[in-house]
Every structure is written in C-alpha cells, then in structure tokens.
Amino acid sequence: MFNLNMSILNKKSKYGLLSKLFHWLTAAGLLIQIPLGFFLVDLEFDQTRIDIENYHILFGVILFYATLMRLTFKLLTPTPDFIESAFLGQKLIAKLNHLLLYLALLTVTISGILKKLFNGESIVIFFKKINLTYNYELSEQFYSIHVLANYVLIGLITLHILAVLFHKILLRENILKRIL
Numbered sequence: 110m111f112n113l114n115m116s117i118l119n120k121k122s123k124y125g126l127l128s129k130l131f132h133w134l135t136a137a138g139l140l141i142q143i144p145l146g147f148f149l150v151d152l153e154f155d156q157t158r159i160d161i162e163n164y165h166i167l168f169g170v171i172l173f174y175a176t177l178m179r180l181t182f183k184l185l186t187p188t189p190d191f192i193e194s195a196f197l198g199q200k201l202i203a204k205l206n207h208l209l210l211y212l213a214l215l216t217v218t219i220s221g222i223l224k225k226l227f228n229g230e231s232i233v234i235f236f237k238k239i240n241l242t243y244n245y246e247l248s249e250q251f252y253s254i255h256v257l258a259n260y261v262l263i264g265l266i267t268l269h270i271l272a273v274l275f276h277k278i279l280l281r282e283n284i285l286k287r288i289l
Contacts, residue, residue, distance in 0.1 A: 119186045123287040128186070131179040132288055135214070138172045139266070143259060166225060170232065173218035180211060192282055203272065210265050216258040224251035 118125040124132070145165050152158040191200050225232055229243035276282045 119189055121187065121190050123189055125186070127182055128179075129288055131175060131182065135172065135175055135179065138168060138175070139262070142168050142172065143263065146259060166221070166232065169218050169221050170234070172214065173222070176211065176214045176218065189287060192284060206265060206268055206272070210262070210269065213258055213262040213265055217255060217262055220251045220255040220258055224248050224255055227251060 116125060117127050119128055142165065145161065145168075149158065149162055149165060152161070191203070195203075222232055222234065225248075226239060226241040227244045227248035229241075231238050231240045233239070273285050276284045
C-alpha cells in the first residue's frame with residue numbers, strides 16, 4: 110500500500126506541501142495572466158496577437174484545471190486552524206475572501222473559455238475538443254464578465270495581500286509562514 114508522507118497534507122497548524130504548491134503556482138500564473146490580458150487589449154489583430162492570445166488561453170485553461178484540483182484537495186483535507194488571537198470578524202473575512210477568490214478564479218477562466226467558444230473557436234477541455242455555434246452577442250457578454258471578474262479578482266488579491274501585511278506589521282503575527 111502506498112503511504113503518503115504527511116508533510117504533503119495539511120495539518121491543523123500549517124498548510125501541507127500540496128496546498129503550498131497550489132497557492133504559489135496559482136499566484137505565479139495570475140502574475141503572468143493578468144498583465145498579459147491587459148497587454149492583449151491594446152494589440153492590433155495580427156499573428157503576434159494570435160500567438161500571445163493562444164498562450165493566454167493555454168495558461169487560463171491550466172489555471173482552470175489547477176483551481177478545480179485545488180478545490181478538490183481543499184474539500185478532502187482539513188484547513189489549518191486560525192491563529193488563536195484571531196477574532197470572529199477576521200475568521201469570517203478570511204473565509205469569505207478565500208471563497209470569493211475561488212469563485213472569481215473560476216468565473217475568470219470559465220468566462221474566458223465561453224468567450225472563445227462563442228467566438229467560433231474550439232478549445233480542448235477534459236481531453237475533448239469543444240465547439241459551440243458562433244454567437245457574437247454571447248461572446249461579447251462573456252468577454253465583459255471576463256474583464257469584470259478580473260477586476261474583482263485583482264481587488265480580492267489586493268485584500269488578501271493587505272491582510273497578510275496587516276497581520277505582519279500591525280499585529281506582529283507571521284501568518285505568511287503557514288503557506289511558505
């Protein structure tokens with residue numbers, strides 16, 4: 110029988126290796142994806158834009174899969190306890206922010222996928238090539254959702270980072286060490 114090393118899994122006091130990998134790979138992916146998306150908006154339609162957009166789509170689909178795997182892992186393993194000094198409001202805000210981060214990540218990736226599909230392009234999802242009938246109006250609606258969800262995601266990421274800084278600087282708690 111295969112025995113997992115327990116440092117891979119979450120503990121009550123800190124995140125395990127898999128949670129840390131999911132967290133930092135998602136952060137790195139978003140650090141690439143968000144600026145790349147803004148960069149694409151200003152490009153003229155040519156082969157360079159198509160090439161960059163194809164990378165943006167590829168990384169977006171990878172982030173979609175990573176988010177699904179991360180959520181599955183989160184459901185199957187315990188989440189570390191909050192630090193003892195955390196009050197109820199902090200716990201509620203942290204849980205709500207994490208929930209909204211996942212929701213925004215899924216909204217960004219799914220709306221991007223649907224925008225491309227309704228634009229008449231095909232995408233491989235779960236090893237199956239998917240095509241939808243071209244629908245300009247739906248494509249534009251999903252593009253608007255994609256853009257709005259990105260701004261929401263940026264706001265939530267900013268709140269997430271500010272919370273870590275708040276804990277470190279004002280409360281003198283190094284909560285960052287739990288995910289490092």
